[in-house]
Amino acid sequence: xxxxxxxxxxxxxxxxxxxxxxxxxxxxxxxxxxxxxxxxxxxxxxxxxxxxxxxxxxxxxxxxxxxxxxxxxxxxxxxxxxxxxxxxxxxxxxxxxxxxxxxxxxxxxxxxxxxxxx
Amino acid sequence: xxxxxxxxxxxxxxxxxxxxxxxxxxxxxxxxxxxxxxxxxxxxxxxxxxxxxxxxxxxxxxxxxxxxxxxxxxxxxxxxxxxxxxxxxxxxxxxxxxxxxxxxxxxx
Numbered sequence: 001x002x003x004x005x006x007x008x009x010x011x012x013x014x015x016x017x018x019x020x021x022x023x024x025x026x027x028x029x030x031x032x033x034x035x036x037x038x039x040x041x042x043x044x045x046x047x048x049x050x051x052x053x054x055x056x057x058x059x060x061x062x063x064x065x066x067x068x069x070x071x072x073x074x075x076x077x078x079x080x081x082x083x084x085x086x087x088x089x090x091x092x093x094x095x096x097x098x099x100x101x102x103x104x105x106x107x108x109x110x111x112x113x114x115x116x117x118x
Numbered sequence: 119x120x121x122x123x124x125x126x127x128x129x130x131x132x133x134x135x136x137x138x139x140x141x142x143x144x145x146x147x148x149x150x151x152x153x154x155x156x157x158x159x160x161x162x163x164x165x166x167x168x169x170x171x172x173x174x175x176x177x178x179x180x181x182x183x184x185x186x187x188x189x190x191x192x193x194x195x196x197x198x199x200x201x202x203x204x205x206x207x208x209x210x211x212x213x214x215x216x217x218x219x220x221x222x223x224x225x226x
Contacts, residue, residue, distance in 0.1 A: 044204060044220040108162075111160055
């Protein structure tokens with residue numbers, strides 16, 4: 001069974017940093033497009049970043065502050081979040097694309113909560 | 119940046135048909151995907167590539183996409199279909215995914 005498990009969330013002060021992890025099982029992550037999506041409390045879904053091979057894409061709201069990366073030996077996806085702002089407070093989900101760029105997200109992690117507050 | 123809008127809410131009686139729209143400039147030229155999200159849970163893909171269903175999704179869920187509107191249709195609505203629904207497209211100009219604003223479906 002293909003599965004994603006998100007972790008690493010928590011409470012962090014504004015301007016602080018946090019690294020989220022997404023452990024994959026049942027598939028080889030470096031063969032797929034992988035994504036991060038977030039959802040602020042009571043709000044809708046917002047795409048954050050995508051990675052495939054060496055290519056990365058970022059939403060304008062996080063570009064220059066967040067970095068998506070992958071450790072193939074651990075089959076794990078990461079999201080390094082720096083210069084965090086209160087508006088980054090959200091549940092963060094990792095998600096696997098079905099096939100390629102522009103395709104739907106067919107498997108999601110359970111999400112991990114990030115709270116940015118002093 | 120590309121903007122996609124959905125009605126905030128749709129109400130439907132059990133057994134009837136719910137239609138959820140997703141509006142965007144020439145969205146028919148893009149490929150639309152749809153997700154169902156229940157409270158406290160991760161989203162679940164219910165329709166991809168405008169009108170295809172993943173395995174395990176009932177035939178009651180169908181989609182279409184033309185002109186400036188993509189539509190998710192739920193036929194024979196059941197109480198378990200009560201959830202938030204989001205459309206999603208890939209904007210090739212910005213190389214960004216865009217989600218719709220979300221629609222809450224209430225089963226009366």
